[in-house]
Structures are given as C-alpha cells and as structure tokens.
Amino acid sequence: MATRLIRLIAFLIALSLSALPAFAQDSLTPLVDALGQGGFPDRGRAVDALVATGDQRVPPILQALSDGDLYVRKADEKVVIARTASGGFALSEPLDGAALGDAAKADVEKIKVNNGLRGKIRTAIGSMTLMSEDRAIRLAAAQNVLKNADPAMLELLDQALAQETDPEIKSVMEFARASIVLKTDASIDDKRAAIQSIGAQGTRAAQTILINFLPSAPDELKVEVQAAIDSVGRTLAVWDVGQNVWYGISLGSVLLLAAIGLAITFGVMGIINMAHGEMVMLGAYTTFVVQGLVRTYAPGLFDYSLLIALPAAFLVSAVIGMAIERGIIRWLYGRPLETLLATWGLSLILQQAIRTVFGATNKPIVAPTWMSGSFDLGNLTITWSRLWIVIFAIAVFIILQLVLNRTPLGLQMRAVTQNRRMASSMGIRTPFVDAMTFGLGSGIAGLAGVALSQIDNVSPNLGQGYIVDSFMVVVFGGVGNLWGTLIGAITLGIGNKFLEPYAGAVLAKILILVLIILFIQRRPRGLFALKGRAVEQ
Amino acid sequence: MITQLVFRALDKKAVWLVLILVAIAVAVPASNLLLPTGHPLRIPNYMVPLFGKYLNYALLALALDLVWGYVGILSLGHAAFFSLGGYIMGMYLMRQIGNRGVYGNPILPDFMVFLQYKELPWYWNWVDMWWFDFLMILFVPGLLAFLFGWFAFRSRVTGVYLSIITQAMTFALQLAFFRNDFGFGGANGLTDFKDILGFNIQAGSTRAGLFAASALALALGVLMCSAIVNSKLGKVMVAVRDAESRTRFLGWRPDNVKLFAFTVSALLASVAGALFVPQVGIINPGEFAPENSIEAVIWVAVGGRGTIIGPIIGAIVVNVGKTLFTGWLPDYWLFALGALFIGTTLFLPKGIVGLFRRAGRQDRRPPGKEASAAAEAGVSPSTLGAKVEPAE
Numbered sequence: 047m048a049t050r051l052i053r054l055i056a057f058l059i060a061l062s063l064s065a066l067p068a069f070a071q072d073s074l075t076p077l078v079d080a081l082g083q084g085g086f087p088d089r090g091r092a093v094d095a096l097v098a099t100g101d102q103r104v105p106p107i108l109q110a111l112s113d114g115d116l117y118v119r120k121a122d123e124k125v126v127i128a129r130t131a132s133g134g135f136a137l138s139e140p141l142d143g144a145a146l147g148d149a150a151k152a153d154v155e156k157i158k159v160n161n162g163l164r165g166k167i168r169t170a171i172g173s174m175t176l177m178s179e180d181r182a183i184r185l186a187a188a189q190n191v192l193k194n195a196d197p198a199m200l201e202l203l204d205q206a207l208a209q210e211t212d213p214e215i216k217s218v219m220e221f222a223r224a225s226i227v228l229k230t231d232a233s234i235d236d237k238r239a240a241i242q243s244i245g246a247q248g249t250r251a252a253q254t255i256l257i258n259f260l261p262s263a264p265d266e267l268k269v270e271v272q273a274a275i276d277s278v279g280r281t282l283a284v285w286d287v288g289q290n291v292w293y294g295i296s297l298g299s300v301l302l303l304a305a306i307g308l309a310i311t312f313g314v315m316g317i318i319n320m321a322h323g324e325m326v327m328l329g330a331y332t333t334f335v336v337q338g339l340v341r342t343y344a345p346g347l348f349d350y351s352l353l354i355a356l357p358a359a360f361l362v363s364a365v366i367g368m369a370i371e372r373g374i375i376r377w378l379y380g381r382p383l384e385t386l387l388a389t390w391g392l393s394l395i396l397q398q399a400i401r402t403v404f405g406a407t408n409k410p411i412v413a414p415t416w417m418s419g420s421f422d423l424g425n426l427t428i429t430w431s432r433l434w435i436v437i438f439a440i441a442v443f444i445i446l447q448l449v450l451n452r453t454p455l456g457l458q459m460r461a462v463t464q465n466r467r468m469a470s471s472m473g474i475r476t477p478f479v480d481a482m483t484f485g486l487g488s489g490i491a492g493l494a495g496v497a498l499s500q501i502d503n504v505s506p507n508l509g510q511g512y513i514v515d516s517f518m519v520v521v522f523g524g525v526g527n528l529w530g531t532l533i534g535a536i537t538l539g540i541g542n543k544f545l546e547p548y549a550g551a552v553l554a555k556i557l558i559l560v561l562i563i564l565f566i567q568r569r570p571r572g573l574f575a576l577k578g579r580a581v582e583q
Numbered sequence: 584m585i586t587q588l589v590f591r592a593l594d595k596k597a598v599w600l601v602l603i604l605v606a607i608a609v610a611v612p613a614s615n616l617l618l619p620t621g622h623p624l625r626i627p628n629y630m631v632p633l634f635g636k637y638l639n640y641a642l643l644a645l646a647l648d649l650v651w652g653y654v655g656i657l658s659l660g661h662a663a664f665f666s667l668g669g670y671i672m673g674m675y676l677m678r679q680i681g682n683r684g685v686y687g688n689p690i691l692p693d694f695m696v697f698l699q700y701k702e703l704p705w706y707w708n709w710v711d712m713w714w715f716d717f718l719m720i721l722f723v724p725g726l727l728a729f730l731f732g733w734f735a736f737r738s739r740v741t742g743v744y745l746s747i748i749t750q751a752m753t754f755a756l757q758l759a760f761f762r763n764d765f766g767f768g769g770a771n772g773l774t775d776f777k778d779i780l781g782f783n784i785q786a787g788s789t790r791a792g793l794f795a796a797s798a799l800a801l802a803l804g805v806l807m808c809s810a811i812v813n814s815k816l817g818k819v820m821v822a823v824r825d826a827e828s829r830t831r832f833l834g835w836r837p838d839n840v841k842l843f844a845f846t847v848s849a850l851l852a853s854v855a856g857a858l859f860v861p862q863v864g865i866i867n868p869g870e871f872a873p874e875n876s877i878e879a880v881i882w883v884a885v886g887g888r889g890t891i892i893g894p895i896i897g898a899i900v901v902n903v904g905k906t907l908f909t910g911w912l913p914d915y916w917l918f919a920l921g922a923l924f925i926g927t928t929l930f931l932p933k934g935i936v937g938l939f940r941r942a943g944r945q946d947r948r949p950p951g952k953e954a955s956a957a958a959e960a961g962v963s964p965s966t967l968g969a970k971v972e973p974a975e
Contacts (some may be wrong), residue, residue: 157623394917556759563751
C-alpha cells in the first residue's frame, strides 16, 4: 500500500516536472542518446520512442539521423550532430543546436542507418509533421516545406497531399509541391502544370518564385512563366487597389470621427471652434483616467474599459463644451473670425492645463484583447483596431443622423440653424438649443478621442494634429451637411492613400491640401453646398 | 500721383510714427555702439537683435492688419510669406558662407554636402548675388500671394473659408520644407550664417545696422500702409470690409481690391521675415506653423485692428510680455496667451488703441474728410483699375 502511494507520488512529481520546459528537454535527452545504443532493431525502437513524445524538436533530429549527420561522442556516449569542419567535426547539441566544440574524427562514431530504418524515419517524420493529427502542426509543416522547397521532401509531400482534406493546408501543400517541381528535373508537362498551379495562387510569394525560376526555365516554358508572372501581377494589382481602399477607408473613418463633431459646431452653428481638437484630446485623456480607475477598482472589467470610457468621454467633453458656449462663444455670435481667435486661445489654455496636470509625456493606453491582433482576408491583412474604428465611426455617424432627424432636440437644432428669429418666435429656447448643439458637437469629439487614443499618442498635442485635417474635411464636404462630411472624409482618406505609393506620405498630404485649395476655388461652398437665402453671410 | 499719395500718407499721426521710428533707428544703435559698457543708458548687446525681432514682428502685424483690419480678410497664412522671405534671405546667407562651412565645400552649403547633393539645385543658382536675392524676397512671396489671391478672390472664397485655405497653404508649405529633398535643409533649416553684404553677422555693428534696417523698414511700411489706407483705394478697401456685396453692386471690383491688399501685405510680411532671419540666425520649417500666423493675428487684435499704430503696439506689447513671461513663469505663458486671446475678443474688440479712443473722444476724423472723399468718388478711376466703370 505504502509503496503504491510512494510510486503514485513519484509519478505525479515526474509528471509535473515534465511539464516544465527545462525538464522536458531533460526527458528527451536520454531518448536521443538511446539512438546511439545497440543495433538496428534497438535504434528502431528508440525512433519509435522519440516519435511517441510528439515533440516538434524530434523531426530535425530524425532527419539528421537519416542524413548520417548524427554521431556518438565516445567519451560520454552522448549523441551529437556533427558536421565536417577543418580537421575534424564541429559538434552541436541535437535538441537546441547549441555548439559543443570541435572533435577529432577518432573521438566520434557515426550512427549507422540501413534502408529499412530510413523508410521508418521518413514515415515517422511525415506522421509528426505533414501528416500529423494536429491541424496547426500540419499547416506549419506545409509552410515550412514551401519556404525551403527541398526536392527531397517531394515524395513525402505527395503522400501527405493524397490524404489531406483541409482545403487551406491542401492549397499550401500544392503550392509547395509546384515550387519543388520547378526545382527538380521533372518533365516539361509537369513543370507546365506546376507553373499553372503557382500562377493560380496569385500571391506575392508565388510571383517571387516564378521570377526566380524565369532565368533557369527551359526555353519552351519561358513564355508561359512570363504569362503567369503577368497574371499574378494583375491579381496583385487588384489586391493592391483593395488594400489602398481599405487603408483609405480606415484613414477616412479617423478623419470622419475627428471632423464630425466639427461638422455640428462649424457646419450647423457656424462657429469656428479651434478648440475642437482639444475636445478630442480631452476624450483621449478621459479614456486614460477611466482605464486607470478600472484597473484599480474593477480589474475584471479591464477588457471593457474602453466601453466604459465612451459615455465618460462624451460627458466630459460635452459639459466642457457647453461651459465654453455659455461662457465665451455666445457673446461672439455673428463674429466668426473673433470666435476663431477666442477658441484658439481656449485651445492653448486647455493644452497647457492638461500638460500641467498630466505632464507633457505620452500616456499609455492599453488596447483590449478584442481590439489587438489582426486577421487575413485574401491578400489583405486587417487589424482589429482599425476595423473597430471604422465600425465605430459609422455607428457614430448613424446615431448623429438619427439624433438630428428623429428627435425633438434635433428638430429644434435644425430650426434654429435655418432661421433663428423665426424659431425663437415659435417658442424655441434658442440659447438652450445653442448650448445643447455645441455640447453635442463637443461630446462627439470626446467619443472620437476614445477611438483615436487607440491609434495615436495620447499627449497634450493630440488634438493639434487633427484640427487642420478636420477643417479640410468639413469645408471639402460642404458646410451644414453630415453626408458631405462623410463623403469628404472617405474621399480624402482614399485619395491620400492612393497618392502615397507614388508620392510618399508627406507629399501625398501636401498634394491633398493643394487639391483642396484648388477645389475650394471651383466650389467655394464645398461638395454639398447649402442652397437658399441663408447661404450669404 | 506718387507725390499725391505720399502727401496723403503724411497725415499727422503717421508723420509722428515715422519720426519716432527713425529716431529709434538712430538712437538704439548709437546707444549700443557709442556708449561704454556699463553705462546706464547703454542698450546691452543681446537686446539689440531682440528689439530688432520685435520690430520685424511689428511689420508682420502691420502687414496682417492691412488685409484683416482694412479689407476684412483674416489670413491665417501670413507665416508662409514671413518664412518664405526668411528662407530666401537664408539662401543668400548660406551662399555667403562659402568654404567656411564644416565640410569646406566652396559651392554647396553644409546640409547639401551632408545629404549628398552633387550640385546646387537650380533655384539656388543666383541667390549669392545680393541684389538678385533681395529682388526675390519681394518677387517670390508676392507672386505666391498674387496667384493665391487671384484664384481665391475671383471665385469669391470669403470669410472663414479663406482663413482655412490660407491656413492649409502655410501648413502645406511647412510639410514641404520639412522634406530633405526639397533642397532647403529639411527640419534643420538654414543656419550657421557668417556674413551679410560682407559684414560679419555676429559683429555688434552689423547687428546695430540690422536693427536700424528693421526700424526703417517698419517706418517705410507705415508710410506705405498709411498712403494706401488714406487714398481713395483705402476707402474702397474699408467699404469691401464693411459691405462687400454693396460695394460690388456700386460698380467696384472687390476681388481686385482684395488682391492688391493681399499682395502688398505679403510683400511687407516677406521683408519682415527677411530682416528677421539674420538677427535670430536661423530659419527652419517651424516658422511656417499655422500657429505662428494665428499668434500674429492676436498681436493685431490686441493692438487694435483697422489702425496703423495698433498692430505695431500689439506686436511689441505681446512679444515683450512673452519674453518677460517665459523668463519668469515659463509654464504659464500659454495660459496668459490664451487668456489674452479670449479677453481681447470678448472685452477689447478695438484693442489697446480702442481704449485710448474711448478715453479721448476728441480724437475723431475731421468731418471735411468724408465730404471730400465723396466728392472724389467716380472722378477718376483708381490707379489699379479697382473700379470697372462709373456707376452710370
């Protein structure tokens, strides 16, 4: 009874130890060393034992054994990998490739393998890699084969292909096979089929393989290779356009977020709010504070801190916005240029206040897990944070449209915009509506700050970077029209990203600015101009 | 015609202002150069370029006032003209370094050697001749302003739209000058100047000379602006500011009036920038920042827009305040500047000059002047064809 218990405890200890990587290595070492012991049947059993571990470090060792690179060091009977160096062998540890110094030829003895063992090893490697039960291992193995394109792998690859069912892995394997076939002296027809197969991949990797193959291709295939390269090039060009469109939409959604609050204050109310960028900045700092609070008081909710920050940022910016409207701007209605100066002064004060309270350095904002990472869509790589910002921008836009068109407040806002005195005569409290409108615009800038904190540095200067761009978007789209702002933002975003590959990022931006200046000459009131009596003045 | 303009310019206030500026142009260098060190009335060496800088800012403010105060165009892009003038002066100064640079290349400025230029870009070719360079200081910003204004005013871009596109213009230029391959030294700009017109730029006498030049340039600017605003054209400018549509319907061409004012203003700003650079010893793309333009606007607002003396007072008061404030309480300068913006717009719409005007009501225009202006209207087309044809 007692012995059983002791055995159980010993077993459990061994189990827990083997879970640690350092000890796992130890547990593999004796198995590797066993390869050097006894005759061929013992070696066969040692191979089986290694395969049974399922450890991914095993296949390279078996490959080395099969290639005749595995030796036994006579001094301590340790199995090592030996490669010929000047005057002897350079030894290395089979498991991690660490160098073990040099040895004379007499100090080591080669581990012999026969054909039977070689066949066994091949099957074993296959079952551990390309034909593994685990999908992830198979995929990684197939990609590895593709990367090395080693003709020796062809036979194994064929076997694996025959039994592969997963379409993604199968596609990688076929790609790998085709690129290996190009390297072998296979028949012209086989190579032709391989070229077709690679051409059908339509990726940059495929194009590289074909371009590398072109100089060594047989003359009768050269035309086809060139055609395949061109066809891949065309596919890639389409994807490039798609990539640019996506980047453009992504940039456009950032511009939209930054500008849409301005479209309310500038577009609807006619107030030049140079402190708009600082409202965005306040939203970003609110996010920082909320994250800090959540981390301290409710760590379990940390992943949702951005969602908690949204209403907080809206409220902070909206309240400050309303205070600004009541305190400063309402004295300046009808004097837009003076409003510009006063709000500029305000932006200086807000920046300096934040700098005094939080310091001038960038504040770190942690991205929640559901916003980090990326996924592939064809040849595109889409990061989650960008995708969420696009979704968020669209959501903000829709909500704002609903507020303006479907709520009593929105109705009053539009009434005051269109004819202040008439609205006032109808009993609308215009000062209240002014404050609410300005608060709404500022609050939305705060929401933008939450989103922008994910992709930009949270510093007191955060808003400065967006103010010129936001004005461009609003002016380009046409004042007093949210749809104009949406289309303006997306157009500028996509235009910028399409110019970037040819002109570089800075020059693209300069070109866009110049184009807007020219555009304003043609249409001084933007894309979607308000028409009617209210337009003048 | 010219004499007529000059005589009009010499109304009492402008004469006093010009005389004061000329006196300053003589007195400050004289006090710095002639009095012994330690004398209580001697202006210390470091103050001479500092005061010179204030005078350059005052000229920039005057230029801005000509378009904002008199024509109602709020340009947020005057930093562009100021910096362009500065850069063109900087190009001349760079070429004067010759082989005294770090790399000792007789032709290429240091930054070009560093950025592996093989030869001078074409636009650097003639600037080593001072007369050509000084002509360019007037020509290039003038041309830019003329083209920009030509397009903007003809398509009736007004009000805040104009403010925003002028801001976009200076922002675009700033981005362009930040580029290394633009040929202006990238982010580092132009610096390490040695000589100007053969005089050592560090020498006290040269600095005094530059100060005198700044004061005289400002005096000239006052004379010019005063001549313009007191002419019939000046009255049309004010008319455009106060009621653009009505002016147009009366048969005048507001776009031409605006274009004239905008171009003259750009020239003045460019001269201010050109005198600014040798005194501070560096020009870099930061000068193009839209913020600088907006800061210049506040000088005008603080002093009092729509007057000749206002912007000069405003620029000097705000900048002296900035120098003192950033010395005492560097962290609070932005608070003070921001409060200045808000306070001026809310409580001092006519600026410091407005305060004095309110105090002394007797300082009003003689009634005869309006009458004579009305009599003049329509008698002869203005010098610049600002008028298309008589109303009838």
